[in-house]
Amino acid sequence: MQQTPFSVRTDTVLFTVQDKRLQVLLQKVPGKHQQWMLPGGLLDQEQDLDVAARRALARATGLNNVFLEQLYSFANGVGPGKQRVITIAYYALIPLDMAQGAHDAMQTVRWFDWQSLPQLAFEQLEIVRMAQQRLAAKLEYSTIAFQFMPAEFTLSQLQTVYEIILQAAVDKRNFRKRIMALGCLEETGGQRREGAHRPAKLYRVKQPDVVEYIK
Amino acid sequence: MQQTPFSVRTDTVLFTVQDKRLQVLLQKVPGKHQQWMLPGGLLDQEQDLDVAARRALARATGLNNVFLEQLYSFANGVGPGKQRVITIAYYALIPLDMAQGAHDAMQTVRWFDWQSLPQLAFEQLEIVRMAQQRLAAKLEYSTIAFQFMPAEFTLSQLQTVYEIILQAAVDKRNFRKRIMALGCLEETGGQRREGAHRPAKLYRVKQPDVVEYIK
DNA sequence: CTAATAGTGTCTGTAAGACAGTATTCC
DNA sequence: GGAATACTGTCTTACAGACACTATTAG
Numbered sequence: 001m002q003q004t005p006f007s008v009r010t011d012t013v014l015f016t017v018q019d020k021r022l023q024v025l026l027q028k029v030p031g032k033h034q035q036w037m038l039p040g041g042l043l044d045q046e047q048d049l050d051v052a053a054r055r056a057l058a059r060a061t062g063l064n065n066v067f068l069e070q071l072y073s074f075a076n077g078v079g080p081g082k083q084r085v086i087t088i089a090y091y092a093l094i095p096l097d098m099a100q101g102a103h104d105a106m107q108t109v110r111w112f113d114w115q116s117l118p119q120l121a122f123e124q125l126e127i128v129r130m131a132q133q134r135l136a137a138k139l140e141y142s143t144i145a146f147q148f149m150p151a152e153f154t155l156s157q158l159q160t161v162y163e164i165i166l167q168a169a170v171d172k173r174n175f176r177k178r179i180m181a182l183g184c185l186e187e188t189g190g191q192r193r194e195g196a197h198r199p200a201k202l203y204r205v206k207q208p209d210v211v212e213y214i215k
Numbered sequence: 216m217q218q219t220p221f222s223v224r225t226d227t228v229l230f231t232v233q234d235k236r237l238q239v240l241l242q243k244v245p246g247k248h249q250q251w252m253l254p255g256g257l258l259d260q261e262q263d264l265d266v267a268a269r270r271a272l273a274r275a276t277g278l279n280n281v282f283l284e285q286l287y288s289f290a291n292g293v294g295p296g297k298q299r300v301i302t303i304a305y306y307a308l309i310p311l312d313m314a315q316g317a318h319d320a321m322q323t324v325r326w327f328d329w330q331s332l333p334q335l336a337f338e339q340l341e342i343v344r345m346a347q348q349r350l351a352a353k354l355e356y357s358t359i360a361f362q363f364m365p366a367e368f369t370l371s372q373l374q375t376v377y378e379i380i381l382q383a384a385v386d387k388r389n390f391r392k393r394i395m396a397l398g399c400l401e402e403t404g405g406q407r408r409e410g411a412h413r414p415a416k417l418y419r420v421k422q423p424d425v426v427e428y429i430k
Numbered sequence: 431c432t433a434a435t436a437g438t439g440t441c442t443g444t445a446a447g448a449c450a451g452t453a454t455t456c457c
Numbered sequence: 458g459g460a461a462t463a464c465t466g467t468c469t470t471a472c473a474g475a476c477a478c479t480a481t482t483a484g
Contacts, residue, residue: 006221006258008290008301043221043301049290073288073303075223075264086223086258086301088288141356156463173465174447181445197462198454371436388438389474396472412435413481 007083010053011040011124012068012090013131014061016099016111017148017161023111024128025102026118027060036118038127039109040087053090060109061102067147067211068092071131076123087123091131093147096157136165143184143212146205152188154200155179182214222298225268226255226339227283227305228346229276231314231326232363232376237350238326239343240317241333242275251333253342254324255302268305275324276317282362282426283307286346291338302338306346311372312365351380358399358427361420367403369415370394397429 014025026036039060046052050068058064071089094102099111112118114132117125138144139162148161159175179185184206191199229240241251254275261267265283273279286304309317314326327333329347332340353359354377363376374390394400399421406414 006223006301008221008223043290046290049288052290070287072285073264075258075261075267086221086303088301154463171447171449172463173449176464177466178446193455195462196456196460198464200463369436386474386476387436388476391437392439393473408482410435411433411483413437415436 005083006086008043008086008088009040010043010049010056010088010090011038011127012053012057012092013038013071013128014057014063014066014092014094014102015114015131015135015148016094016102017096017164018099018111020160020164021113022115022132022164023099024114024117025061025109025111026120028108028110034118036110036112036120038120038124043088049088050090053088053092057092063094063098063102066092066094067144071127071134074123074127076121087127089127089131091134093135093144095148095150096153096161097150139165141213141215143182143210143214146184146208147211149205151208152190152202152204154192154202156200158203184212220298221301223258223301223303224255225258225264225271225303225305226253226342227268227272227307228253228286228343229272229278229281229307229309229317230329230346230350230363231309231317232311232379233314233326235375235379236328236330237347237379238314239329239332240276240324240326241335243323249333251325251327251335253335253339258303264303265305268303268307272307278309278313278317281307281309282359286342286349289338289342291336302342304342304346306349308350308359308362310363310365311368311376354380356428356430358397358425358429361399361423362426364420366423367405367417367419369407369417371415373418399427 016023025039027039029035029037039057041056041059043049043052046055049070054064054068057066057068068090071091074087074089076085076087102109114128117128135144145158145161149158155176158179159170159172162175163170185203186206188202188204190202192202193199231238240254242254244250244252254272255268256271256274258264258267261270264285269279269283272281272283283305286306289302289304291300291302317324329343332343350359360373360376364373370391373394374385374387377390378385400418401421403417403419405417407417408414
């Protein structure tokens with residue numbers, strides 16, 4: 001059987017929440033002026049797709065050990081005589097306080113509001129859309145939102161993350177009841193003062209690396 | 216940048232429910248004695264991965280227009296000097312009354328209870344496990360189970376499908392209450408007699424091609 | 431009349447959602 | 458004391474689950 005040769009790449013939608021917006025990290029297309037793309041790269045001798053995606057993300061941002069999950073695969077760039085490209089899309093989340101680090105690490109990357117991205121290859125826009133949908137869905141039935149949280153955080157911070165991603169206001173009392181009922185958080189004992197008002201209790205996630213299904 | 220050449224294949228876990236078991240269709244490995252594999256094939260100039268998966272499935276089984284969804288992608292067969300293979304896994308469902316057709320179409324395929332499969336390549340066993348988990352999860356939050364149903368069916372048949380996939384007994388009254396509340400079914404007006412007992416009403420799915428998220 | 435499956439309603443407990451006032455701090 | 462955010466509890470409603478008897482048929 002005649003086989004077509006393929007290139008295979010992983011591309012990752014890296015999310016964070018910053019400035020009251022859900023943001024996506026994009027990387028400059030090398031050599032091209034003001035063109036952007038998802039961080040990613042061609043697959044070579046990596047054993048594992050996840051490893052390849054993590055490595056490409058680390059190369060672009062300097063970030064390791066982020067939450068990362070496979071999203072969907074696409075066949076792009078079809079055309080007679082062209083080499084075909086298979087894209088394995090991933091999405092990843094980093095805590096609020098690491099976003100600045102990603103930005104500074106190299107000057108080739110930048111955060112964009114996910115709803116006002118610059119020009120991207122068509123399939124990459126589709127990937128971002130799909131990733132945002134998956135993220136919003138997972139907020140409802142898993143503890144994925146904790147992946148956005150720094151080591152210590154207030155419940156108001158967490159609520160803000162939910163409101164931004166779901167694009168809807170959330171009732172404070174019901175939210176706290178629900179979150180605390182999960183049993184995943186514990187008080188650190190510390191407080192945060194940041195204005196002319198009562199200080200907020202700080203919490204931490206008991207098992208920060210575990211994303212659980214709930215309900 | 217040096218590129219490794221890849222083969223890309225789609226492999227599909229085709230499910231049906233038959234003989235009170237969730238069954239998976241496997242295909243004989245050509246040339247090999249008593250070895251089985253998931254129906255699938257190498258990708259060539261297909262425009263779309265879904266199209267390729269459907270075509271490979273149709274080639275093996277003669278079936279078209281089945282419910283089919285992408286599952287996950289894997290990088291297999293790693294080894295120095297070897298050509299690497301990327302597998303895009305799919306899963307598909309067919310109605311109870313089409314399973315016999317798939318079996319008869321060619322003598323190269325057979326249904327197996329998903330819990331007692333013959334020897335398979337390791338990654339294919341993993342794919343089946345993952346597909347079964349996805350299917351069981353989707354039963355709870357979507358109308359995917361209707362994809363197993365023939366054009367007309369009884370509520371007891373439908374309940375049996377749920378019980379087999381979830382591997383748990385279901386209360387008849389609560390089940391009917393919940394299913395009818397979805398508003399996806401309508402009575403055909405017909406009945407089915409099949410024994411020394413009261414005949415069952417027949418139902419059909421209002422929009423058989425739509426799988427909805429519920430709750 | 432027996433055996434076998436189809437069909438049906440109520441009660442109870444739990445979880446989600448609506449809703450408003452007090453507490454603490456900084457200036 | 459004013460402004461700003463943290464923090465807390467009750468009531469109502471909807472859905473999920475437990476539970477048992479009648480209906481209809483073939484033989």
